[in-house]
Amino acid sequence: MIESIDTSLIDWSRAQFAMTAMYHWIFVPLTLGLAVVMGIMETLYFKTGNEFWKRTAKFWMKLFGINFAVGVATGLILEFEFGTNWSNYSWFVGDIFGAPLAIEGIIAFFMEATFIAVMFFGWDKVSKRFHLASTWLTGLGATISAWWILVANAWMQHPVGMKFNPEVVRNEMDSFLEVALSPVAVNKFFHTVLSGWVLGAIFVVGVSCWFLLKKRNRKFALASIKIGAIVGLVASLLSAWTGDGSAYQVAQTQPMKLAAAEALYEGGNHVGLIGVGVLNPDKQTYDDGKDPFLFKIQFPGWLSFLAERDFDAYVPGIKNIIEGGYTQADGTVALSALEKIERGKKAKDALDAFAAAKEAKDEAKMEASRKVIEENMPYFGYGYIKDVNDLVPNVPLNFYAFRIMVILGGYFILFFALVLFLVYKKDLGKTRWMHWLALWTIPLGYIAGQAGWVVAECGRQPWAIRDLMPVNAAISKLSTGSVQVTFFIFLVLFTIMLIAEIGIMLKAIKKGPELVEEPAAAEEA
Numbered sequence: 001m002i003e004s005i006d007t008s009l010i011d012w013s014r015a016q017f018a019m020t021a022m023y024h025w026i027f028v029p030l031t032l033g034l035a036v037v038m039g040i041m042e043t044l045y046f047k048t049g050n051e052f053w054k055r056t057a058k059f060w061m062k063l064f065g066i067n068f069a070v071g072v073a074t075g076l077i078l079e080f081e082f083g084t085n086w087s088n089y090s091w092f093v094g095d096i097f098g099a100p101l102a103i104e105g106i107i108a109f110f111m112e113a114t115f116i117a118v119m120f121f122g123w124d125k126v127s128k129r130f131h132l133a134s135t136w137l138t139g140l141g142a143t144i145s146a147w148w149i150l151v152a153n154a155w156m157q158h159p160v161g162m163k164f165n166p167e168v169v170r171n172e173m174d175s176f177l178e179v180a181l182s183p184v185a186v187n188k189f190f191h192t193v194l195s196g197w198v199l200g201a202i203f204v205v206g207v208s209c210w211f212l213l214k215k216r217n218r219k220f221a222l223a224s225i226k227i228g229a230i231v232g233l234v235a236s237l238l239s240a241w242t243g244d245g246s247a248y249q250v251a252q253t254q255p256m257k258l259a260a261a262e263a264l265y266e267g268g269n270h271v272g273l274i275g276v277g278v279l280n281p282d283k284q285t286y287d288d289g290k291d292p293f294l295f296k297i298q299f300p301g302w303l304s305f306l307a308e309r310d311f312d313a314y315v316p317g318i319k320n321i322i323e324g325g326y327t328q329a330d331g332t333v334a335l336s337a338l339e340k341i342e343r344g345k346k347a348k349d350a351l352d353a354f355a356a357a358k359e360a361k362d363e364a365k366m367e368a369s370r371k372v373i374e375e376n377m378p379y380f381g382y383g384y385i386k387d388v389n390d391l392v393p394n395v396p397l398n399f400y401a402f403r404i405m406v407i408l409g410g411y412f413i414l415f416f417a418l419v420l421f422l423v424y425k426k427d428l429g430k431t432r433w434m435h436w437l438a439l440w441t442i443p444l445g446y447i448a449g450q451a452g453w454v455v456a457e458c459g460r461q462p463w464a465i466r467d468l469m470p471v472n473a474a475i476s477k478l479s480t481g482s483v484q485v486t487f488f489i490f491l492v493l494f495t496i497m498l499i500a501e502i503g504i505m506l507k508a509i510k511k512g513p514e515l516v517e518e519p520a521a522a523e524e525a
Helices: 007-048 051-084 087-121 128-157 176-180 183-213 218-253 255-261 302-308 318-323 337-360 363-384 395-424 432-458 480-511
Strands: 162-165 170-173 273-279 293-299 463-465
Touching: 007 051, 007 128, 007 183, 007 218, 007 432, 007 480, 051 087, 051 128, 051 218, 051 480, 087 128, 087 170, 087 176, 087 463, 128 176, 128 183, 128 463, 162 363, 183 218, 183 395, 183 432, 218 255, 218 302, 218 395, 255 318, 255 395, 273 302, 273 395, 318 337, 337 363, 395 432
Parallel strands: none
Antiparallel strands: 162 170, 273 293
């Protein structure tokens, strides 16, 4: 693997992957959310036989299809980049990481491709029951696709179910079930998919409120708002619950990420959770002695509870994690960063010694080297770290992104509750300020999702695979110029695709659903 590489190549490769991932995540959550909403609407059509629900479902399916098509294109490019930009990563763990992605492509993607055709073109060609099944199976296919992608991502955050083979210098899967059913993967899946349902619900409510502002298709709009708000409120509450579970798992497996998200430099017992705060821009390193905050409001003891389910529990800060020496939850004493770096170097040196012994066919030295590798392999990636400050993620980025995500998550719960209250009071059709609020909430849904991924990915830096491989060892040996060129090519292409999607969607929304208004029922909620 690469020992020394141009840092600008790393930065540009990371920027390209991040840009592709962020564009991809514009489309995925709306796909997941609209799949649930349109599935419920077609179920109502199946049960009642009312053509109103059929035409309502078809309208949201049209928007689903537009979004789905663009999302597939960005997703394919994202997977290709593992081979083009991160070939050392792909070699080192391809046996493990490739399995869930292969399953996603073989099963989930083909499942979506099969049933989406029936969903769009089979209304008058198959039975109502089979068409309803196709609609739900399309959404299920998208959800299963998300499952396997998130399994792969969770494994990067918390690698399990594998064993290193020095013979081929690769990690090999030891337990497929341990990889596929990792608690980190399960929680990440539910939290991520639920966030997609929230965005889909926000989109449905916001677009429907536009129809109310234009005094068009009122029955359609109010019916869509009711379903969207119910889905959104349930998903928002469950998302908050899974978010708490995610924070607990981060505390157990990635304490540095939690410390960065909280700008916690000095840990302790009964640590408070920061509600809002302004970071000190003069704080440059973990040990410069400067106060990290210019201003903060915190809830005493709540970070300890979040991390260990105990208000008086010890939570390590950035400085504590770097210096080590504290007692961990499992009773062991934490190693310092320097100790981990030393053990990582031992693993690397032993791997070199193993290769030399293998070439010399010295079985005794091979076995001795193998033992040293096994003892120190959990810290293998630290052998590539040159400066302990490199182990600290970007604190301001993680701190503010985490607060944006949490604050908006709380806002969405209140938003959907208010919408349902106005629906119950039959006042929503007359409340113009609420219509505008719903429209402006749509971009907030996207911002919340992007902020969550910023914390998930930037919070684990410098690791491509936690503790096993930093990004400077995962990179492909490319020219920086080639990455820069493709970065801007992708940026232009994705931007054009996004603009085209927005334009096509706006045209479809302006055209509206193919409904015949029923004035007597127009005010029904």
